Amino acid sequence: MNLVNAQEIINTFNLLNESKVNYILLRNIDDKIPYNQPLLSDIDILVPKKNFNVISNLLIKASFYENKNHCINDIYLYGADKHRQFIKNNVLLDFQFQLMVRSLDAGQWIPLDQKIQKSAWENKRFEKINEEFGFWTLSYNDEFLTLVVRSIFDKREFQEGYIKRIEELKEKIYLNDVIKKMELVFFKFTPYLLEMIDKKDYKNIIKNYIQFKGY
Amino acid sequence: MSNPAVITLDDTSSKKGIFKRFTIEDNIGESLHLHVDNMRVDFTIEEFLEFSQMIRKSIKELDILKGYDIDKFDEYFLKQCADYLPNLIKIKKEKIKLKDLLAISHYKFKDLTLQKIIKLNETPAYKFLKGENNEFLDYPQFNYFGISNEERLLKLKESIEQNGYPYDERYIILFNGENLIRDGQHRAIVLTYLYGLDYDVEILRFYFKGNNHLVNLKKSNFKKFTIWFLKKVYRKVKRYIKQ
Numbered sequence: 001m002n003l004v005n006a007q008e009i010i011n012t013f014n015l016l017n018e019s020k021v022n023y024i025l026l027r028n029i030d031d032k033i034p035y036n037q038p039l040l041s042d043i044d045i046l047v048p049k050k051n052f053n054v055i056s057n058l059l060i061k062a063s064f065y066e067n068k069n070h071c072i073n074d075i076y077l078y079g080a081d082k083h084r085q086f087i088k089n090n091v092l093l094d095f096q097f098q099l100m101v102r103s104l105d106a107g108q109w110i111p112l113d114q115k116i117q118k119s120a121w122e123n124k125r126f127e128k129i130n131e132e133f134g135f136w137t138l139s140y141n142d143e144f145l146t147l148v149v150r151s152i153f154d155k156r157e158f159q160e161g162y163i164k165r166i167e168e169l170k171e172k173i174y175l176n177d178v179i180k181k182m183e184l185v186f187f188k189f190t191p192y193l194l195e196m197i198d199k200k201d202y203k204n205i206i207k208n209y210i211q212f213k214g215y
Numbered sequence: 216m217s218n219p220a221v222i223t224l225d226d227t228s229s230k231k232g233i234f235k236r237f238t239i240e241d242n243i244g245e246s247l248h249l250h251v252d253n254m255r256v257d258f259t260i261e262e263f264l265e266f267s268q269m270i271r272k273s274i275k276e277l278d279i280l281k282g283y284d285i286d287k288f289d290e291y292f293l294k295q296c297a298d299y300l301p302n303l304i305k306i307k308k309e310k311i312k313l314k315d316l317l318a319i320s321h322y323k324f325k326d327l328t329l330q331k332i333i334k335l336n337e338t339p340a341y342k343f344l345k346g347e348n349n350e351f352l353d354y355p356q357f358n359y360f361g362i363s364n365e366e367r368l369l370k371l372k373e374s375i376e377q378n379g380y381p382y383d384e385r386y387i388i389l390f391n392g393e394n395l396i397r398d399g400q401h402r403a404i405v406l407t408y409l410y411g412l413d414y415d416v417e418i419l420r421f422y423f424k425g426n427n428h429l430v431n432l433k434k435s436n437f438k439k440f441t442i443w444f445l446k447k448v449y450r451k452v453k454r455y456i457k458q
Contacts, residue, residue: 069454072453072454073450077217078217101219102219103219103220103221104219104220104221104222104243105221105222105223110217110219112219149219153219153220185218185219186220186244187218187242187243187244187245188244188245189243189244190244209220209243209244210222210243212243212244213260215243215244215245215246215259215260
């Protein structure tokens with residue numbers, strides 16, 4: 001598999017960290033970032049909208065360019081903002097301004113509940129991989145929630161890498177907090193969903209969700 | 216915050232209609248919503264089923280099908296002809312040879328689906344039953360969900376072989392003087408496959424006043440093509456401006 005030059009990714013995150021800009025790397029499935037990131041794979045980053053000019057100027061100064069056609073035909077609802085993509089030497093940074101999901105019907109982008117957005121910023125944590133590389137990312141609770149949400153709504157399946165990470169996070173999350181947040185997305189399906197995750201019954205989650213009648 | 220799992224169960228919104236917005240949405244895990252213009256009614260699933268039974272009972276009492284029971288008709292068909300039903304004069308049982316019946320067939324032009332009128336023995340479903348080709352397997356279906364084309368057709372064939380036609384008083388339906396099938400196209404195709412084109416079949420013919428029910432494929436294909444073409448141009452221009 002062709003990979004992105006790891007040093008390019010390391011340099012990019014070092015630039016963001018040293019500039020002290022607010023950002024959150026949304027996921028690092030199979031720990032691919034920075035050493036095993038496949039070509040053409042996006043690096044998904046959450047940023048606050050109000051200071052995005054600072055980040056955008058920083059990246060342009062560092063020889064990134066913006067792909068203006070990125071997500072050009074996607075539809076964004078309920079105040080969700082369009083993704084912005086910046087590229088340099090195969091490093092694809094995909095910025096979003098809210099935690100979002102694709103709606104089940106026509107796949108429009110919809111922001112998650114405000115409480116989840118707030119939690120992402122309040123509870124972010126710094127993950128230090130080694131001496132040369134580290135990044136800001138979601139808290140374990142929020143990462144668990146977003147991986148489940150992304151599998152159901154965006155991917156429409158639970159992929160191996162996602163399942164592996166969800167299983168790791170199961171040991172680290174504070175369940176009561178996760179339940180409260182999941183109820184903002186899955187409502188009365190939440191206990192059934194968590195039970196299926198607990199039993200590792202990932203293959204039936206989406207089918208059972210669509211067919212759920214307990215409300 | 217909006218529920219990301221909203222499935223539109225039905226949408227009959229119309230700029231020309233009495234209600235500009237009339238949609239039923241399933242907000243999974245939360246509730247069912249009935250939107251009528253600016254009003255929204257929230258239901259639990261149980262409440263919604265009770266409500267739909269009540270509506271069904273009311274429609275029966277109104278006798279819009281002139282003595283015929285709405286339970287004997289496909290809901291999708293009734294929805295499709297809902298606009299014409301106020302003009303319904305009578306429904307008459309008649310006999311017709313299968314070779315005289317016509318079917319609407321969908322065909323692709325690039326990523327656009329258009330329609331044409333053909334004889335029953337020219338339909339992809341008939342050709343599939345005869346083993347002539349498998350075009351039917353990928354044929355677009357509009358009123359059946361969660362079942363493959365092959366499964367649907369073979370189940371229907373099995374049912375007709377076992378129970379005969381019409382089963383449970385579900386007839387092929389035609390409108391006024393036209394021989395174009397409005398409901399029961401697959402039943403007619405299976406009957407053609409089983410008994411041949413010279414077979415006499417009993418059908419129900421809906422008689423409407425006025426011309427609203429007439430099919431004008433040239434007009435609808437032209438409209439679809441124009442919208443499709445304009446959308447393509449709009450996207451290209453939008454992309455060009457953004458660059």
